[in-house]
Amino acid sequence: MGAAIAGHLANVGIKTLLLDIVPRDLTEKEKKAGLTLQDRVVRNRLARSGKGRLFREKPAPLYVKRAAELIEVGNMEDDFHRLADVDWVIEVVVENLQIKQALFQRLEKVWKPGIVVSSNTSGISINKMAEGCSEAFRKHFLGTHFFNPPRYMKLLEMIPNEKTDPDILNEMKAFAEETLGKGVVVCKDTPNFIANRIGTYGLQVTLQAMEEMGLSPAEVDTVTGRAMGRPKSATFRTLDLVGLDTYIHVADNVRENVNDPEEKEAFQVSPLLAEMVRNGWLGEKSGQGFYKRVKTEKGKEILALDPGTLSYEPRQKLKVPSLDAARRAQSLPEKLQTLVYADDPAGKLAWQITKKVLIYSARRLHEIADDIVSVDRAMKWGFNWDLGPFEMWDAIGLEKSVRRMLEEGEAVPDWVQDLLASGKNSFYQKQDGKTHVFSIGGKYGEVNGHEKEISLARLKEQGKKIAGNRGASLIDLGDDIVCLEFHSPKQAIGPDIIMMMNKAIKELSANYRGMVISAEAPNFCVGANLMLMLMEAQDGNWPEIDLLVRQFQQTMGALRTVDRPVVAAPYGMTLGGGVEVCLPCDRIQAAGETYMGLVEVGVGLIPGGGGNKEMLLRVTEGVDPKDRASLQPLVNQVFMTIGQARVSTSGEEARDYRFVRSYDGITINRDHLLYEAKQTALGLYRAGYKAPRPRKIPVVGETGYNVLKLGAYGMLKSGYISEHDFKIACKLAFVLAGGNVPEGTLVSEQYLLDLEREAFLSLIGEPKTQQRMQYMLAKGKPLRN
Incomplete structure (x- = not known):
């Protein structure tokens, strides 16, 4: 994660020093090379390895590979003193409070006033980390929780400690939004902050609902993905991507740090998950989790776990009327209403999950955030939900859903019932073309966006x-x-x-x-x-x-x-x-x-x-x-x-x-x-x-055309392209060369457009081209014919 954050900083042009611990042992390769633990190349191995992964990981952490030139590697013994010369120190060590506290106390010895220090923790208390540090240090200290992968995930949770200077918090927020391209949500210093707190709870209640209803992971994922305005990875594919061991760590962090017995029970990891981790079935990184890829006679197939037998079977998607109706819905609110109020397995599952998450979000709102908008943004930016919890509540109908929740004996928070009692029926309202949101104080206020945000x-x-x-x-x-x-x-x-x-x-x-x-x-x-x-x-x-x-x-x-x-x-x-x-x-x-x-x-x-x-x-x-x-190399x-x-x-x-x-x-x-x-x-x-x-364009003409055609012919004979690919390549070469004219001829833009159009028309009449077009429309991928 530290290397990935460094990679994104490099993406936006920031020079970065990436430090890691010094290895305790030599690798076999290092031994054969005659190296010792004192050699710099060995001492920087872990940081260098982290940087190296940036070139191999997918999706790519770097915009372009040359961005990595801005990352310098080192180690936390030889180069620790250099932290006195940077603008921002980001700690990304193991999630252990004692280790983090010791690191910050060591850091303060080289720290200079003005340097911002932050922790990339996913849920450990920011205030506890800073215990033992000076007030001046704590003024410059905060949590900056990047969501993974840092390049692609929009959410950056910022968590001030009790002494964080408000000006520094605001400067870092502006920097993250403007320079790093992040959506920043300021969180309170509570277990797992906002997104992981609610997101983990949502995963817990989904697991519980699966077991209670006797459904399979694949059947649950049919409902909890795009049908509910969530990512295609839905619930269990998401868990596999995150890693089951990582997920358990996050859930345990909440359970161990909250006081409410009911909430502790809600974050108790299921026996199924615990057994899977004991088996080493951690998800994508171990090759199997709730899903497993296998090779069959038909090619690659994805199997799904049967929770009852712990065996892997072909995926069975849930097929019920409400899902078909939801797919036909014109808008997400219509889709959600169709689903959560349906009286079939998909509807019952969607309602059970949704009501639990909505009530939990409302119950914990005052504890974890300053406002409703922060919670909704955190879930949209951090978990890729199309709607945050309170937006979702409005979408399914606040009054109708609360009435049903109460009928089912659920404890809906008083402040939500008070909102309805006051004659209001939504958390968000449109007024004069602007969005207003219900605030904790009991009034509606305009939702403030960034001054650079323009909404069409x-x-x-x-x-x-x-x-x-x-x-x-x-x-x-x-x-x-x-x-x-x-x-x-x-x-x-x-x-x-x-x-x-x-x-x-x-x-x-x-x-x-x-x-x-x-x-x-x-x-x-x-x-x-x-x-x-x-x-x-x-x-x-x-x-x-x-x-x-x-x-x-x-x-x-x-x-x-x-x-x-x-x-x-x-x-x-x-x-x-x-x-x-x-x-x-x-x-x-x-x-x-x-x-x-x-x-x-x-x-x-x-x-x-x-x-x-x-x-x-x-x-x-x-x-x-x-x-x-x-000219010729440019055309090539x-x-x-x-x-x-x-x-x-x-x-x-x-x-x-x-x-x-x-x-x-x-x-x-x-x-x-x-x-x-x-x-x-x-x-x-x-x-x-x-x-x-308009200007004349120099072309390589007939001579250049032959150069291009010869290159394509070589690819044909080497088996890289098909006969039809070669025909397309020759048409393209003819256009780019400017046709049968002498090398260096200046041609008009219209002349090239005419060549282009003629080539396009000739190719679209080809049966193999039409086969490719039809295949792309049907399969969403190219056909090689």
């Missing part, structure tokens, strides 16, 4: 929508900047989005200073509407396909040449046509977690919306047309990027593929992306923006 949904509620259709909307962001929001299914580009883009471009030119293109769905854009294109191809409607591709190309051209700045703000999956929307924009403000790729070859096509032309524009800028030695690079359907693993890696340029921006905190994109558009306008003029 909230702006639409406030009447800021200018125009829209089923595919996209144009929204006023203020300061004469508009946002074109994609909201078609999976943000796929079809006629609706193209139509709205053209309307947005005209509106922008006539009335606004600049435009941002983004969305609020899980991903920016997965590409073109593949189903639509396949249907047209299967019907042989070539004029219609040609028209669609022309319209997309023309719209991208208008986007490039409009007389106002346009900034693309991609995030998440940004594929195919999604990349082609970004490439002609004046700037890209990408999220740190942006996965960009021109992936059309995966469905037997090449980019058709100007992607090839735009990539050539990028790599040939400033290149002498006669300098083949410089584009050929490999598109031909191998390379997708960046981060916004930073998108620079390596030339999707994001050196002067484009990257926003680490996804919630601040729209704000920073808007500021970029305003900055361009105020700087006297002028639209780029």
